[in-house]
Amino acid sequence: MEKQQLKDLTLEEMQKWVESLGEKKFRAQQIFRRIYEGAISFEEMTELPKELRSRLDGCAEIGSVRQIRRQISEKDGTRKYLFQVRGGAAVESVFMKYRYGNTACLSSQAGCRMGCAFCASGADGLQRNLTAGEIVDQMISMSRDAQERIGHIVVMGTGEPFDNYDELIRAIRILHDQNGPDISLRNITVSTCGLLPKILSFARDMPQVSLAVSLHAADDEKRRILMPVASSYSMAELLNVCRQYTEMTRRRITFEYALIDGVNDAEEDARKLSVRLKGMLCHVNLIPLNRVRESGFAGTTRKKAEKFAEILQKYRIPVTIRRELGSDISAACGQLRLQEKEESKDR
Numbered sequence: 001m002e003k004q005q006l007k008d009l010t011l012e013e014m015q016k017w018v019e020s021l022g023e024k025k026f027r028a029q030q031i032f033r034r035i036y037e038g039a040i041s042f043e044e045m046t047e048l049p050k051e052l053r054s055r056l057d058g059c060a061e062i063g064s065v066r067q068i069r070r071q072i073s074e075k076d077g078t079r080k081y082l083f084q085v086r087g088g089a090a091v092e093s094v095f096m097k098y099r100y101g102n103t104a105c106l107s108s109q110a111g112c113r114m115g116c117a118f119c120a121s122g123a124d125g126l127q128r129n130l131t132a133g134e135i136v137d138q139m140i141s142m143s144r145d146a147q148e149r150i151g152h153i154v155v156m157g158t159g160e161p162f163d164n165y166d167e168l169i170r171a172i173r174i175l176h177d178q179n180g181p182d183i184s185l186r187n188i189t190v191s192t193c194g195l196l197p198k199i200l201s202f203a204r205d206m207p208q209v210s211l212a213v214s215l216h217a218a219d220d221e222k223r224r225i226l227m228p229v230a231s232s233y234s235m236a237e238l239l240n241v242c243r244q245y246t247e248m249t250r251r252r253i254t255f256e257y258a259l260i261d262g263v264n265d266a267e268e269d270a271r272k273l274s275v276r277l278k279g280m281l282c283h284v285n286l287i288p289l290n291r292v293r294e295s296g297f298a299g300t301t302r303k304k305a306e307k308f309a310e311i312l313q314k315y316r317i318p319v320t321i322r323r324e325l326g327s328d329i330s331a332a333c334g335q336l337r338l339q340e341k342e343e344s345k346d347r
């Protein structure tokens with residue numbers, strides 16, 4: 001029988017599992033706590049009876065991702081990690097230092113099947129969904145390696161989090177648990193390319209978690225060129241669902257907009273976007289596109305980005321131009337990719 005991966009379980013699930021072994025329920029909390037204090041073996045859980053420890057050894061495992069590479073940016077101390085998951089796939093995760101605290105950018109899938117034209121993550125399609133434990137453990141492993149506490153999470157690494165919805169929700173429950181990493185829900189942000197039914201589920205399941213939506217265009221025509229998902233859902237439908245989301249949660253949505261030279265960065269695009277977003281409780285995050293080898297696209301100039309922002313401001317749409325961290329180690333948005341061999345070709 002396959003061993004139970006303990007980081008895949010919420011505390012409640014672990015309680016049931018422990019009871020199914022014929023053990024007392026309170027043992028689950030002891031085990032859960034010790035795991036997120038950093039225990040990597042049952043041996044060190046000395047508050048558990050010896051017999052239980054060896055029993056756990058036989059039927060359960062604690063760790064779930066294995067660090068295979070680490071790069072540290074000389075510019076800003078950003079750390080990019082490559083983690084191997086069961087079955088051989090690898091995912092990337094990033095540790096960033098912001099003024100407001102340390103932030104982990106986590107992957108939700110190995111690869112991605114959304115196929116956005118400008119993004120490296122989907123270049124090879126989807127390999128598989130990550131389990132909750134594999135999502136959580138990226139954070140735990142980086143925190144241990146950097147010897148730093150992580151207080152903020154963005155699920156903006158490889159993958160479309162809403163294409164792996166159940167494991168995402170389970171991972172958030174674990175990350176938030178007071179007996180575990182104890183991360184405030186408001187400090188967690190999930191980014192989606194816009195899977196509408198899941199945006200509404202998320203409003204119900206996790207109303208306190210922050211939501212970011214990748215927009216990248218001001219009209220359907222352009223959006224369809226950049227993002228295949230736009231052929232399933234129109235922008236009008238997407239923005240309607242975003243309005244519903246805000247009604248349900250009272251939360252401000254962040255719209256991400258990667259500025260691509262000559263594609264979506266004209267003043268006309270900025271005006272169109274402003275008109276569409278007018279009156280919404282939102283914030284626009286402009287990201288000058290990072291170069292990705294296989295796409296022919298290039299990032300906009302600083303000057304054009306500023307002009308774009310200025311127009312949005314005129315329409316009173318809150319906007320920021322994102323500061324890029326880790327671009328010297330290809331850790332910036334859209335540069336995370338699956339395979340190590342792919343990366344070594346870059347150098």
Ligand code: SAH
Nearest residue numbers: 119156160191192193214256289290333334
């Ligand atoms: N699949 C989710 C999560 C990815 S988050 C989503 O689409 O939202 C990463 C963010 O970086 C998304 O907004 C994505 O569109 C953006 N991105 C992808 N490639 C990029 C690139 N080359 N330059 C800048 N941003 C990029």
